[in-house]
Amino acid sequence: MKRLARLRSSLPLPARRDGNQSLALTATLAATLRFNASEPSAPKRSGAVDLDEEAALPSSVRNRRPPTATVKRGLEEFDAYYSLQQLCPADDWRKSVERLCLPLPPAFRVKPGLICRGEGVAEEVQALLRWLKDWQPEEVGWCPGAFRLLAAGDIGKQGRLLDKKLNQILVQAQRAGLITRQETASMLPALVLDVHPEHLVLDLCAAPGSKTMQVLEMMHGDLGEATALPPRGLLVANDLKSWRLNRLRERARRQPAAPLLATCADARRYPNLFLVSTKEGQRRGRLRFDRVLCDVPCSGDGTVRKARGLLDHWTPRGGLAHHGDQLAILCRGMELLAPGGLLTYSTCAFNPVECEAVVAAGLAWAKGSMEVVAVDVPGLRLQGGLTTWRVPAPAPSLDAPVGGITYGSWEDVPILDRSSGRLRRTMFPPAAYTPAAKATAEIAEQLKRCRRLLPVTDNGGGFFLALLRRLEHVDAPLKRGDRVRVFFNGLEAVVRGPGSGPFTGLTRVTYESDGSMYHVASDGLERSIAPAPAPALASTPCAPATEEALATPGDTTEQGACSGTGVAEAAAALGEEDAERTDAPKRLSLPLLPVSEEDWQSVAVFFGLVSDETKAAELGVQAFPRAALVYGPDPGYDGSPGSTPDIALCLASEALREVARAPAPRPVLRPVFLRPAPQGSRAVVFPLARQGLDGLEAGLGPDGCEWRAVAEAAPLLAKCCTRRVVHTSLAALRRLVEGPKEVEASTVGADPSWPAGTVVLTGRRGGDRNSEGPLVALLAFLTSSGRVRVVYQKGLNSRLLVTLALPSEALAPNG
Known part of the structure; x- marks a missing residue:
């Protein structure tokens, strides 16, 4: 009786009008004892239960599984579960x-510019x-x-190296911009995307940014810092948490010219971006991407070698x-992909529910507009994808076998588990939601082209x-809110959803001219790429794909299963729900304003910059990309009380300058010059004009320049400046x-009368500008008294850059 009283007080019971809960209590206790009874006569849990007995229970009992203990079995359960999945031989x-x-x-990875074609790596590498020979470096073929x-050696539970000396060397090399630390497995997505400098690329889940940096390096090509011209393309790096993007933005500024836009939005409902250009003949309207990365959040059980405590x-x-969010992100990435574009879906997990199941459901949602491309990486053996798996x-x-209870199809799932809300049809092989045998076979054939990397290979x-x-x-299937053009009359309209009743199979649209509603065949509509009017920019982001969007029409047999709603109806319903959200990311304009002629002449005269390619060739320097120079915020401003941000002149790619609106935009520009902001200013300044700046006191004398160069821009300025450049030796x-903070200008070859x-100090072996070997460029400041001091910047290890460029016999073991 005591046990009965405890169960009665702990279990929620359905309310009854007559006040009698004895029937509900009896049914609840029966279900509890059936699952948790310790007597030998109690039925053991199997792949299915008596459906008649389940149907006789009250709905409050059928929809809830009684609590049971969690059994931790670690590696044994991990091995048993994936052995059952048959991922490989x-x-x-x-x-x-x-x-x-x-x-x-x-x-x-080393920078692409330090890889010499056919000659291995550069001397710095x-x-x-x-330096790393004691730790046996091996090239990844x-x-x-x-x-x-x-x-x-060993690593800690958080994946950090326990060897402090090795960790220090790798950190310093990364700060110097020579390498990027990244796991070999995560190098695959960017490697197979084949990114080019002119591509528009979207990384929906970018942080912490190793793949984003790899794509950014590929957009710069093999030339690295050998050219001053920014890539023509654009890389949009998105993450839900703004603080996770900070580290990525800092790392990206070490690139020669970062065509990077960091945004903060929910990847499942990523809003459309728009392009605006004043140049005739250039693209306008909604931005479609040539390449999309969907490295989605996952359980991460493929990283157990690094996350040592994960198996516990x-x-x-x-x-x-994770399955629902992963499917939503994949479908949104498909919508943003341009015709002929490529998309990578990747996870660091073994579980087919997070891998093949998501890809199969995405293919079913795309309705033949997408195909899986077989990936073959020379020198690497990859396992093919699965066509069947268990959920x-x-x-x-407590009485489950090692590896847990699994189901091979949706029909095997008991009603209680179906009603729990944690299992979806899309988690199972495609036969669960695609009744047509031909469609199921086509999806299964494409799943074989997926690839899985195992530690054995x-x-x-x-x-x-x-x-x-x-x-x-x-193109992607039309959804609610898409702007279309009707073929037979040429009018613009907005999709409202699928037709119903006698209009089943048609698409319901509303004409923008008069607001009238009609039903039109889908093949009579063309997606419009014209920019939406201003009010539409704050409209709802698109809805994620859901289980209901993939359901078989008319299938309403079980509660909690797919409801028979079509793709457009489900998207419309979720779109209305999202429209009421108040925490949706705001879409803001990007104030990337071109630099005024007055400011350009100020830096061009002082540093000897030339924007004309013919004149630059005659002078033996590279032409400075004047058209890519825009105003931007101070990259070193941290918002601390009492501090004021400077004004920066930055390089931005052509596509980045054309983006008109984005969710919480954070353009990662390449700062080249800085100027102190007016005293008393407390906000990041994007100057529309030179109001209030004419009287700014630079403190450099009448012949000085109020703009100062950024330390990271030294390699660029060394190739473009005809003045203020000093060529010296690496030893100097x-x-x-390593020596005193200031030296006489003549010590390094600078003219004290400047x-x-x-000033920019450059060094090669022998001290000649045209000598062989790596070029090292450092930024220095020439004082009015004729002395020179090096300009140091946080995160840029100048000493390491110089030391690695020296001959091998000059290298000290301790660096």
Whole structure:
């Protein structure tokens, strides 16, 4: 009786008008005892239960699974669950599990500009590899410029190296801009996307930014800092949390000219971006991307070599909570992809519920507009995708076998688990939501082209990758809110949803001219790319794909299953719900204003910059990209009380300058020059004119320049300036960065009679500008007294740059 009283007080019971809850209590206790009874006669949990018995229970009992204990089995359960999935041959999986128990060797990539075609890597990288020889650096054959350290030792639970000396070397090399630390498995998505400088690229889940930096380096090409012209394309890096983008923005500023726009928005409902250009013949309207990365949030069980404590709380059900968000992000990425464009869907998880199941549901949602492209990476063996898999039960059970209870199809799932809300049809093979056998076979055939990386084939972690391509001249399915043009009359209209009743199979549209509503066949509509009017810019972001959007029409057999709503209806319903959200990201304009002629002449005369290519060639320098110079915020301003931001002149790519609106935009510009802001200013200034700045006191004398160069722009200015550049030897540069803070100008070859201000110090072996070997450029300041001091900047290790460029016999073991 005491046990009965405890259960009665702890279990929620359905309210009854007659006040008698005995029937509900009896049914609730029966269900509880059936699942948790310890007597030998109690039925054990299997793949199915008695449906008649389930239907006789009250709805409050059917829709809720009684609580059970969570059993932690760690590696044993992990091995059993994935052995059941048959991800690969049994021997390969056994070797993969053995390797998963070992620490993950750290890996890094060198800058593409330091990779010499047919000649290996540059001298700076060779010097760095000599420093790292005690940790056995090994080149990754399938990724150019990638290395891993085989003898790095153990790592902590957070993935940090326990060897402090090694960690310090890698951190300093990354701050110097020589390398980027990244796991080898995560290098795959950007590698197979084939990004070019003119491409428009979107990374929906960018932070912390290793893949974004890889794409950014690919957009600059192999020339690296050899050219001053920014890439013509654009890279949009998005993340839901703004603080996670800060580190990415800092790393991106080390690039020669960053065509990067950081945005903060929900990737499932990423809003449309618009292009505005005053040049005749250039594109206008909604932005469609040539390349899209969907490296979605996941359970991360492929990273157990780095996250050493992950197996302590691992369960097969970890991927169930991510499936819906992953599918929504993938479908939104498909909508933003231009015809003929490529999209990568990737996870660092083994679970097919997060991998093949999401890709299959996305293909069904796309309705033939997308196809999976087979990925073959020379020198790397990848496993093909699965066509069948098993889905874990949504809740644990004490009497479950090792690996947990799993279901092979939606029909095998008991009503209680279907009604729990944690299982969806889209988690199962496509036969669960595509009744047509032909469509199911086509999706299964495409799933074979997906790829899975296992530790047995590469000394790294686990990874899943699918490369999808939008067919030429095929667009994403129309959804509520899309602007279209009706073929037979040429009028503009807005999609309101699918037709119903006698208009089933048609699309309901509203004409913008008079607001009248009509039903039109889908093949009689063309998606409009014209920019929406101003009020429409604050409209609802598109809705994510849901289980209901993939359901079979008319299937309403079980509560909690797919409801028979079509794709457009589900999108319309979610769109109305999102329209009421008040926490949606604001879309703001980007004030990337071109630099005035007065400011340009100020820096051009002082530094000897030439924008005309013919004149620059005659003078033996590179032409400075005058058209790419815009006003931007101070990159070093941290918003601390009492401090004021400076005004910056930055380089921005052509596509970045054309973006008119974006959600919470944070353009990552390439700062070149800075000017102190007026005293008393407390906000980041985007000057529309020179009001209030005419009397600004630079403190550099009558012949000085109020603009000072940024330390990271020294390599660019060394190639473009005809004045204020001093050519000296590497030994002199090393004495300057390691010796006293100030030296006489004649010590480094500078002219003491020059006006006070910024000077650029360059060094090669032998001290000749045309000598062979790497060019090192440092920024210095020439005082009015004729002395020179190096300009240091946080995150830029000038000493390491000089030391690595020296001959090998001059390198000290301690750096």
